[in-house]
Amino acid sequence: MTSFLIDSKGFYGKFGGAFVPDVLLPNIQALQEAYISIIESEDFQREFHELLRDYVGRPSPLYYARRLSEKYGAKIYLKREDLNHTGAHKINNALGQILLAKRMGKKRIIAETGAGQHGAATATACALMGMECSIYMGALDVERQHVNVERMRMLGATVIPAESGNKTLKDAVNEALMAWCESPEDTFYLIGSAVGPHPYPDMVARLQSVISKEIKGQLMEKEGRDYPDYLMACIGGGSNAAGAMYHYLDDQKVQLVLAEAGGLGKDSGATAATINIGSEGVLHGSRTLVMQTPEGEVQEPYSISAGLDYPGIGPLISHLAHQNRAEVLAINDDEALRAAFELTRLEGIIPALESSHALALLARLKFQPEDVVVINVSGRGDKDISTYLAHKAEILRE
Incomplete structure (x- = not known):
């Protein structure tokens, strides 16, 4: 039977691997050799799950959305990651990687962020653990996610605007990687999504898999079976989707449906629909699908959602789509x-605007009344209120 989990060389099928500058090779190799043994250790698991329970507030509820179910003619459940401390799924991974970094003797954390949710989660975890924290964020995203920027600063993080390129998530990743190259020995790069060189995609998926593990137990309690007919999530880099799908990847009974950011339309030139229009390439350390020109130049993405405004996708998602x-x-x-x-x-x-892309899948699909549908609501919408207010009149007029 085909398995959709990562292989021993860090690939999902033909996607994945580690393509990094020589200066970072020792860091990546050390991480590859250490991460599984540390993450699976009894000591790590005890501390991680105590924090998830007592600090994050897990398990997050699986909520039966009665009125949404009536409208779309199915049993629709919402996995409420928006109710976590810091307001999104990002805290699961941030805490896990901080614990890993401490066990590897690192003193300083750097991270990238798009919508600011991963940045806020990383700054939160660093404050909790007393670690120095620098967050790289596209200058455009700094403007449109001002509240999250101030949250990060209040938590003690240094927010560094990325002024290159389109001044969004791709450029924040580029500048964070350059900063890592300058001081690799004592610095840990805490990647927020299931992207980047191996072992990051697998490591993030493992840390976020608490989501799918909880869904299995919660569905057994509510429906008498531990799997949905449809499992839905949004994808930018892919961390919330990877976490929601992890325990179902090889279960063909579960239909996986993912929403990427179409922007103004996948053929408009103003989009972030990597799976639909991308081609194979290497981006930020892994072979995956990338929005690029025939000459291999990365194209600038666009989405109304800062967290999905990325010209690539994690290798796991590329593999799932390819297969x-x-x-x-x-x-x-x-x-x-x-x-x-x-x-x-x-x-x-x-x-959150990111999660709203997953919710919009409901209008695209047809269900049977007995279908069980789980949608991962990856974040809350506080950060997007100004955007919602700017569009409120036109949406409510429809």
Whole structure:
């Protein structure tokens, strides 16, 4: 049987690997050799799960959305990662990698962030553990996610605007990687999504897999079986999706449906729909699907959502799409906005713009009344209120 988990060389099929400058090779190799034994150790697991329970507030609820279910004719459950401390799934991975970094003797943490959720989670974990923290964020994202920037600074992090390129997530990753090259010995790069050189995609997926583990137990309690018919999530880099899918990757009973950012339309030139329009290439240390020109120049992405504004995707998601294990649909800005207002009005939950892309999948699919549908609501919408308010009149007028 085909397995969709990573192989011993750090590849998902033909995607993955570690393509890094020579100066970072010792760091990457040390991480490759250490991460599994540390993460699977009894000591790590005890501390990690105590923090998830007592600090993050896990398990996050699996909420039956009654009015949403009535509208779409299925049993729709929302995995409420928005209720975690810091307001998103990002804290799961941030705490896990901080614990790993401390066990490897690192003193300084650097990270990238798009919407600011991973940055806030990293700054939170660093404050908790008393570690120096520098967050790289695209200058455009610094402007549009001002509240999260101030949260990071309040937590003691230094926020460094990336002024290169399109001044968004791709450029923040580029500048964080350059900073890592300058002081690799004492610095740990805490990557927020399931991207980058091996072992990061696997490490992030493992740390986020607490989501799918909880879904299995919660569905058994609510539905008498531990799997949904449909499992849905949004994808930018892919960490919340990887976590929600992890225990279901090889379970063909579960239909995996993922939403990437269509922007103004996947063929508009203003999009971040990597799976739909990308081609094979190397981006930020791994072989994956990339939005690029025929000459291999990375194209600038666009999405109304800062967290999905990325010209690539993690190698796991590339492999799932390539093998037709997951269906990936490009959700445009207007569809995501409508889905956000719909959830707000029907269920009293304001989702993050990223999560709204996953919620918009409901309008694209047809269900049977007995279908069990789980949607990973990866973050809350506080950070996106100004964007929602800017579009409120046009959405409610429809």
